[in-house]
Amino acid sequence: MPDTEPSDDLIALTQAPIDAPSIVRRLVRPPVGAVATFEGVVRDNLRGRRTRYLDYEAYAPMALRMLRRVAAEARAKHPDLDRLALIHRLGRLRVSETSVLVVATAPHRATAFEACRFGIDRIKTLVPIWKREYFEDGDVWVEGVRPMLDPP
């Protein structure tokens, strides 16, 4: 289980399966009226080619630093955000397993939805993680993106 940050956010890289409901239960506290959850899960194909599993790896210390930055950016954008979970799985993942979880809680839904969307979009453009996708008949390193240093 990830440790809680000084801000009460949950920021983690984990080799273990991500259990979204248990994370949500840990985050919600009385002033919260809205919880938005995003899970990225492993798809069964890449442009029609049948996927067997993916191997995820990270530059862990930098990835944690960038996850904390994403949380700080979300707070700067949404002062009424209550708590955030930004959790990325590493290692071997099979189809339909959760690779990334973003949870945003807030008094009202607009902030929860917007901060959740912001969180996943920023993870994909800032956090140094790579994945290799294995098929029945070979494998590829999934094509990545150049980092976007400033938040949109």
Next chain:
Amino acid sequence: MPTVDHLSLNVLVFGQCRALVGADTASVRVTVPATAAAVVEAVCEQYPQLAPLRASLLVAVNEEYAPNDMPIQAGDTVAVFPPIAGG
């Protein structure tokens, strides 16, 4: 003869770079003063299997993304890796 100072770096490599190097670090020598771009050049020269990726490679210095002209000092933690693909 003029002396040229060099910096020896154990560059952390990730993703396809790690797979192509076959190890978690790439040992390179760069002339001083060194920059992030010079580290990419040195890595691609000393590990030619990375050369096809050269134009896409990213550099981090002390766990921050580094622009091409970022100076590299002795003791810095330097990493080279391809574009990021989390999520």
